[in-house]
Amino acid sequence: MLNKNQIAQRLAKELKDGYYVNLGIGIPTLVANYIPAGIKVTLQSENGLLGMGAFPLEGEEDADLINAGKQTITTLPGSSFFDSAMSFGMIRAGKVDLTILGAMEVSERGDIANWKIPGKMVKGMGGAMDLVASAKNIIVAMMHTNPKGESKLLPNCLLPLTGIGCVKMIVSDLAVLAVTPEGFKLLERAPGVSIEEIRAKTAGKLIVDGSIPEIEI
């Protein structure tokens, strides 16, 4: 079973040289710590920044310089600022190569639910609906099951949708899966996790084809 940092490490293997990447709040943010050496990845923050750097040092926080999670950040050489229309414009136009975000549920067709739980206070979708409707390459980072132990990989999402047919890949604490026309295709399993356990915790259709290697991080 992977911990959050290990999930981020595995996700980082999907980064390619030259990629522009949007990382969501939570585990996806951690991916920035594991960008492979020797490749250049530029982080987009949808509030209007390309070239996001690390958090600032104590005393160097700048109230005018935050990320989409409202955290103080820094910039890297080659960064640029722009307004929110251009920011979502480049997202919609497919200029962002990879989007990694969290989810409450993913369906076997790649639908995603991550913004609303009926009956609870609704905070809003922020930029999530724009991101999932636009990006060509969307990877979800999440726990395989919810705190009650119920599968988050479902035949159909039960929660209100954020977007439809958009998730391409899932990296969970248990496995790496591709979303295919036939369902969730198991690609890799976490060290020490059996195919049986993954099958038991995947409510949607799971395809296991051949031997499944362990995740290498």
Next chain:
Amino acid sequence: MLNKNQIAQRLAKELKDGYYVNLGIGIPTLVANYIPAGIKVTLQSENGLLGMGAFPLEGEEDADLINAGKQTITTLPGSSFFDSAMSFGMIRAGKVDLTILGAMEVSERGDIANWKIPGKMVKGMGGAMDLVASAKNIIVAMMHTNPKGESKLLPNCLLPLTGIGCVKMIVSDLAVLAVTPEGFKLLERAPGVSIEEIRAKTAGKLIVDGSIPEIEI
């Protein structure tokens, strides 16, 4: 009968303090020479400039600084540069208070033709169609008749249209006219020009209501 500079002088009386104005090529360009003292008018050039100034002095021409007629120009304090999408965006959004442009024909309903003569080489509409379709306040500056002596104020335009129902006022060498739902309403006549002459040279419906003062410039 007004000459071109006098037409421009009369047009300049339509300028109001704080106006943003787009001036077309030809007579409209001359209006910039007659901006009344004590008011501030900002000239927009649709190739991406607000705050256009005079032509440069010899030796001070800048190839990167031209107007929509491709002429070298200068800027005034408070000017700004922007791209062509924003330029036509502000035009479409009605932020430009007044557009003055030339025309080959205007109809009594305010249709305008000024971009194409069938059978002749067609150079294109440039920004004219955007301007006439968007501006809330469009004044045409033109000669009342063409070189053959034929009226350019018609019941219907004969040439291909640039825009429909958009012209609000015409200042010609003979008269100032408003375009009203009933037709061309004569507002002022050029010094020494009779109402009969204007009537004879106006093919579209002309409304003469009461006494018509001479143009004061």
Next chain:
Amino acid sequence: MNKVFDNAATAIADVQDGATIMLGGFGLCGIPENCITAIVKKATKNLICISNNAGVDDFGIGLMLQQKQVKKMIASYVGENAEFERQLLSGELDVELIPQGTLATRCMAAGYGMPAIFTPAGVGTEVAIGKEVRTFNNKEYLLEYAFDADFAFVKAWKGDTDGNLIYKETARNFNPLMAMAGKITIAEVEELVPAGELDANNIHTPGIYVHRIFQGSGYQKRIEQRTVRKT
């Protein structure tokens, strides 16, 4: 033609009850602090506010919510705001949540004279309910309309007496879009300079979009999530 006002109170003096107001900013970053303070003091009621967020309990639009000045909030994310939640659940406050890119683009559409735009955001979700769906190149899009706002309150870093604005870093966000979209746009700036002092090549919002401008004061520029690294 003078666009320069002394302060927020005079600049917003004609904002009436029931007005639709856009407010720039993302979270508490780049919000029009002075205009908000002034509208709270003026106690204008029944406002429709368009803003990406709704502030926090004791700052930003949260201050207007405290005074129950907001009838309807149009936003993409309303975050941590207990009073907001209370008013929403009690039915005192009407809330319309829309995707952030849709919010941004509907502002831009207004400023660019485009009556409506197409966006894929929200297709297949409850955001699409009642909306026109249209397919282009095998992809579905929603038709979304340009906003129609009586006022836009925006905050810039520098501005000049002709209304030209420059924003700083990510405090730009929705400000230039709302500046273009307001029927009357009121800009507050940290530094107001005479026309001609800003570089014409680096203006983010040309003055044609700005009707009133004033130099703000007492900026708090609160940080919502102060996050630092060790060395």
Next chain:
Amino acid sequence: MNKVFDNAATAIADVQDGATIMLGGFGLCGIPENCITAIVKKATKNLICISNNAGVDDFGIGLMLQQKQVKKMIASYVGENAEFERQLLSGELDVELIPQGTLATRCMAAGYGMPAIFTPAGVGTEVAIGKEVRTFNNKEYLLEYAFDADFAFVKAWKGDTDGNLIYKETARNFNPLMAMAGKITIAEVEELVPAGELDANNIHTPGIYVHRIFQGSGYQKRIEQRTVRKT
């Protein structure tokens, strides 16, 4: 990931016959002179060119017309160009004239992921023939589609090795729009600097839109209508 190319010839090496190319510039102001020279030398044929203008007889796109490289020209104004006129009248050249704002906005639409936009330009004219007309708030608009271009050739004043661009004065015009719209965008700049040297707050085209960049040379920057005043 290196975006920097040595020169125009290497940057445009994969432009094939029949490609659709956007070319920035207004008149001869801000045109990608080096890319044009290179494409003329490469003798690529049957090109579809999208550009506001078509150059003059012996400069700009006029050089490509001389070599009969252009199959179709999409522009708003084709000005004074005798060879252009000859090819048009002889049927060698196909020309589509569209309003300038429509041209600009169709570029922006491509860069902003909007499949189509609505504009009032051309309503009631021959430009509207065959196009969908739609009424919003009692005003008619035409539906116009985003452009789809294989390449965009743009010219900037300064650029950095990450592809960030800054344009100078009115040489900006269509360049940032086409930079956003090209599937592959090739930028030539008067001055290429290392990433980090340009002010992030003043970037006109973020590097995400630019795939290749090179420092141009030998710029003529011709003036079409040199106009001066006496004192």
